[in-house]
Amino acid sequence: MKKVLDHASELLKDDQLRFYNLQSGSQADISKMIELVRDVAQARYRATLPSIEQLTLTENDGFSIENPGDLIALLFETVVRINRNVELWYTPGAGGARGEINTTLNNFSHGPSSMGGSPDEGVKATKYSEALQKLIHIVTNRRPF
16 A cells, blocks of 8 residues: 555655645655644544554545545645645645645535535545545635635
């Protein structure tokens, strides 16, 4: 099984994604980014999640909401692919990556509605690639408040 940290490292080999998200290129910074995503998800679900070193992806492009590694990777990859703010990961609080991750998690679970949404409008998928495509579509088309 592929580790989420390895998936994130491979993703950030892309020069454009690295420019906007990880100018340092360091593995320590990638770990901090994944840890932040994990912290946001853990706070939302009020559950202790495995350490970032233990998070793995479901095999063969599978996606399961029961696998915290799939959710953490999906949130991370969505934010990284959408982000065009070089300061996002370095800005503390709701105005930075924490706020964007939280909003993306809300879009994942409740869809694009600015008034709370519904679980019926959230992302439903059995393949990671399909979940990523759906979540990116929701995030890029979400309605303003």
